Amino acid sequence: MNTIRSLIVLALLCLHFGVQAQTPFESLNYLYSIQGSKTIGGMHNRQPNSNPNQYSQQLNGVLGQWPGLYSADFQFEYNEVNARQTMINQVITEWNNGAMINLMWHACNPVNGEPCNWDGSGVLGSLTNSQWNELITNGTALNNKWKSMMDEIAYYLQQLEDAGVEVFFRPLHEMNQGMFWWGGRPGPNGTAKLYQITHDYFTNTKGLSNLIWVWNMQDYSGLANDLYNYDPGWNYWDVLTLDMYWSDGQGYTTQKYNAMVAKAGGRPIGIGECEDLPAVSLLNNQPLWTFFMGWSELTFSGNSTQKIQDIYWSSRVLTLNEMPGWTGSGSWQNPTTPTTQYIQAEDYSNMSGVQTETTSDSGGGNLNVGWIDSGDWMSYSNINVPSTGSYTIAYRVASPSGGTIQLEQAGGAAYGTINVPNTGGYQSWTTIYQTVNLNAGVQGFGIKALTGGWNFNWWSITPNSGARLGVTALEGLNEEKLNAYPNPFTAKVKIPVGESPFNLNIYDMSGKIVRSFTKADPANPKEVVWDGSNITGTAVAPGLYHYRLYTEGKVLSGKIMKDK
The missing domain is CATH 2.60.40.3080 (Immunoglobulin-like)
Structure with a gap:
């Protein structure tokens, strides 16, 4: 088995040297282009956000050069949260200077909210199993609290999108260790599930298109297994990174490197953060590391000045003066084909699980979020239909008994009925479609259960022009x-x-x-x-x-x- 795995890794190495990728992101394409030949040298800038370039400046004092990768953190403490705008302004400057951008978020425990401290009530806190289940269940109080925290971060990420900045975004980092409240929970309903929720909320609900998703792990000896037990899914990450702190006392082993290469399947891998900088000889022997990021003050306390200079000055490692510069040519900024347009109500908060408002409940007034009994309905207002024409309505529903639903326009106009199949359970989702003709303008809609009972997960309206069987409405769902x-x-x-x-x-x-x-x-x-x-x-x-x-x-x- 080890021989077979080694052959697979070797085949991947041979296959992916010099890959020219065609992703929507200019900076991600650049990572693909340097696989196997170059490694970007980076630096993280932790507290204070009021001085968001402190450690890059310190590195410049040692090298006379700036790092090719600039990293910062949204942080969690009161003063750091208040200085987020200063950090974002620096990020825009660094991008315009040609640096690759990495952003982290040491999020506060949503049980207590933000701001918080580096203690058991904040970032280092924990959740009970009951609290965790509430967190990953759409529409609960704790789930909504997490969404409100993400809303705060999305405000700044939107500024970066507006400025044309591509962000290697690394939330819920080191998920295979239990130091942080989000980590140490393997399996499909563990940390990977929260990563999926986070990804879908920023991407689908908030509509951010400038994020390159980084899945990050800790360097434990069981890494090969952790890479499968914590995997959020192929469609949820673009880059795989490993934080190197000699957690198992072994450091940069061939076994860990091979495990990362095999799991990445050709996608870029990087050293997400480290105290012990990788030697040039190591990068030559493990050539697919596309970047490394020194961790702020540990870079200078854990490495001699000579070692820092040897690495960053080497012909293999790229500093800012050797980066190509960004031209704004990413297809996310310059789409050549029509993109799917989701028409959503203002009170509609998540494409992967709706938070509804009930305006009428003839079924008894005891509705749970997302559940409609016979006679119940939910309404959505201020939906902007951009042009008159044919649209595909997609409903994602689950029903143990089946039933009939109807979409109504405000004022009483109905668009016909749809039969909901018996899916066999409340969480056994299926998607059903309806084609309707809509008039342009701001409108309100209601979804009404005529018979039966069904669990409502999401709905969307997609223009039929250029649509592909209505399946564009499914982008962003778990596949x-x-x-x-x-x-x-x-x-x-x-x-x-x-x-x-x-x-x-x-x-x-x-x-x-x-x-x-x-x-x-x-x-x-x-x-x-x-x-x-x-x-x-x-x-x-x-x-x-x-x-x-x-x-x-x-x-x-x-x-x-x-x-x-």
């Missing part, structure tokens, strides 16, 4: 896993697609689409057969590939390994 076979494959691989209309894309590990399908194999209308060739018919290189299937009501994904 279901789809298994291809044989996997790994040499000549051909079969991917189940069902009988509904579909769109299947196959991506390389840089995110580039290498092949698309809209029709099944003539010999089997429920499968697509891929022979490992790209759109021009040329065979693609051996290695890992990712695929996503868009079909009515679902987005499914998986990975496949192509052998020689």
